[in-house]
Amino acid sequence: MTIGFITPEYPHINLKRSAGLGSSIKNLSKGLVSKGVKVYVFAVFQDENKTFNEDGITIISIARKGYGFLGWYLERKHIERQIKLAIKSNNIDILEAPDWTGITAFMNFKIPVVIRLHGSDAYFCNLENRKQKRKHFLFESNALKRADHIVSVSNFAAQLTKEIFKLKQDITTIYNGVNVSEFKPNxxxxxxxxxxxxxxxxxxxxxxxxxxxxxxxxxxxxxxxxxxxxxxxxxxxxxxxxxxxxxxxxxxxxxxxxxxxxxxxxxxxxxxxxxxxxxxxxxxxxxxxxxxxxxxxxxxxxxxxxxxxxxxxxxxxxxxxxxxxxxxxxxxxxxxxxxxxxxxxxxxxxxxxxxxxxxFSTEIVLKKNIDFYNKAIKT
The missing domain is CATH 3.40.50.2000 (Glycogen Phosphorylase B;)
Structure with missing residues (x-):
């Protein structure tokens, strides 16, 4: 199995600053590689185009083009083209992206696309009782409704997201995991x-x-x-x-x-x-x-x-x-x-x-993710 992660952040010196989202993707990616899965990370909206490898993971940095009029749409189409080239040349079986600001909105792929709910802009605006920008809601809604499968990092996030976007799709919960061999007491x-x-x-x-x-x-x-x-x-x-x-x-x-x-x-x-x-x-x-x-x-x-x-x-x-x-x-x-x-x-x-x-150890969470991906590829 070969999987591609689309993400605006990933912890690496060659990329922009990363937070919890990037850490969770890195943990999952490293675990998948240890089980023989090939992993490509498409780090989008970066400062430069660059491809490099770390921990057996191929990281493809895609620079922001900086389009003017309709930039939000043209940037996504640029990203889509770059990923399609990688899918074809590397036989990628499935793609995953986070829900934040709907990265995959208006993108079309012939392989299954999974959206993982780490917390969308709409989700956080709801929790903070503040108004969301209309365009962000539209992007996130479009990406979620185009997704072939949705997985959430918690039941709470799944339920609230379902209510906010009035989703009818089933949502599978797979919690984030942590490498307990790496994070150990001292x-x-x-x-x-x-x-x-x-x-x-x-x-x-x-x-x-x-x-x-x-x-x-x-x-x-x-x-x-x-x-x-x-x-x-x-x-x-x-x-x-x-x-x-x-x-x-x-x-x-x-x-x-x-x-x-x-x-x-x-x-x-x-x-x-x-x-x-x-x-x-x-x-x-x-x-x-x-x-x-x-x-x-x-x-x-x-x-x-x-x-x-x-x-x-x-x-x-x-x-x-x-x-x-x-x-x-x-x-x-x-x-x-x-x-x-x-x-x-x-x-x-x-x-x-x-x-x-x-x-929540990586080993436990990893098996659930691999089973989920295999099922998604087959359906």
């Missing part, structure tokens, strides 16, 4: 009192709530510290830097205890996770976050949000705590509890790794 690096947030610095991930949570915590635990790892994003409501909004919310006591690191190589994130006593990810909008899986795999007690998808990944009071990010005091109290109760924190960490290994 408690020798743990720094006492350190909290870690990693991901884009953006409102929807609860960053502004985290500032206020940390203010409450620092009143009780002045020795605590917080590391934020991630690129700053412009706030959709205030039209300014989210990081600047975050800093403006910090108390004078909390401010010097926060460190922001803009970007860390994917190969180095393990060390930062290992250094944390507690990982805090109070997101309001996710589909099935890789960051949560990675933290749990490394035996870190995780305090997450309690929204939708969280209940499919976390087990409250077993792998950590799931709390409404708006409840700043309770969130801070739970952090304080885990910083003080070393045995409970250790137990949550052990439980988290066991839970991920049993349910």
């Amino acid at each position: 408690n020798d690096l743990t720094v006492r009192g350190r909290l870690l947030y990693f991901g884009t610095i953006i409102r929807k991930k609860g960053v502004l709530e985290l500032a206020q949570i940390f203010n409450h915590l620092i009143e009780q635990r002045p020795e605590a510290s917080l590391i934020l790892i991630g690129k700053d994003a412009k706030d959709v409501f205030e039209n300014t830097s989210t990081l600047s909004l975050f800093k403006s919310l910090l108390s004078s006591e909390a401010k010097p205890k926060v460190e922001h690191i803009q970007e860390v190589a994917y190969t180095e994130i393990h060390n930062y996770i290992a250094s944390a006593e507690v990982v805090v990810l109070p997101s309001f909008a996710e589909a099935f976050p890789m960051t949560w899986l990675e933290a749990l795999a490394m035996e870190k007690p995780l305090i997450s949000s309690n929204i939708g998808w969280a209940h499919e990944l976390m087990v409250h009071d077993h792998t950590g705590y799931t709390i409404n990010p708006n409840n700043h005091i309770e969130y801070a109290n739970r952090i304080q509890e885990l910083l003080e109760d070393k045995e409970k924190a250790k137990m949550f960490g052990l439980n988290g790794r066991k839970h991920v290994t049993k349910n």
Whole structure:
């Protein structure tokens, strides 16, 4: 079997910045290659045309052409032509693309196309109660309705997406997976009192709530510290830097205890996770976050949000705590509890790794994906 992934992001030095979507595609691609599947990654909207190989995966970077009038359509047709050439020359059996902004809208292929729901723009706008650009909705709707098959990374994302786009197609749920051999515990690096947030610095991930949570915590635990790892994003409501909004919310006591690191190589994130006593990810909008899986795999007690998808990944009071990010005091109290109760924190960490290994390890998720692709190719 030969599969091609169409994606706007993929973690590699030769490509533009990548986030959780790229990480999940890379994990799946590496797993498929280990099982003898040939994988091509079409990294679209890049800065240059380039083809290279890594981990047995052929990565084809397709540069943005920068068309003017009707650019949204012409760019897609340009991408379509490049992929069709690769399909023909490499006998690709099936294509997969994410739902975000409908990359495959208006494209036509003779092989099956799978759309994987990692969270569309419409999905996140719905969760954030903000208006979506009409063109993005049309692109995403077109791509979904053209797809031969739809798979989702969580039941919650599947159901909400179905409602938003009024889809009639069946949607299969296959959770994201994490390589538990790569993300493994290293408690020798743990720094006492350190909290870690990693991901884009953006409102929807609860960053502004985290500032206020940390203010409450620092009143009780002045020795605590917080590391934020991630690129700053412009706030959709205030039209300014989210990081600047975050800093403006910090108390004078909390401010010097926060460190922001803009970007860390994917190969180095393990060390930062290992250094944390507690990982805090109070997101309001996710589909099935890789960051949560990675933290749990490394035996870190995780305090997450309690929204939708969280209940499919976390087990409250077993792998950590799931709390409404708006409840700043309770969130801070739970952090304080885990910083003080070393045995409970250790137990949550052990439980988290066991839970991920049993349910979301690459090996388990990989078999489900291969079975899905084989069935899709035959139908």
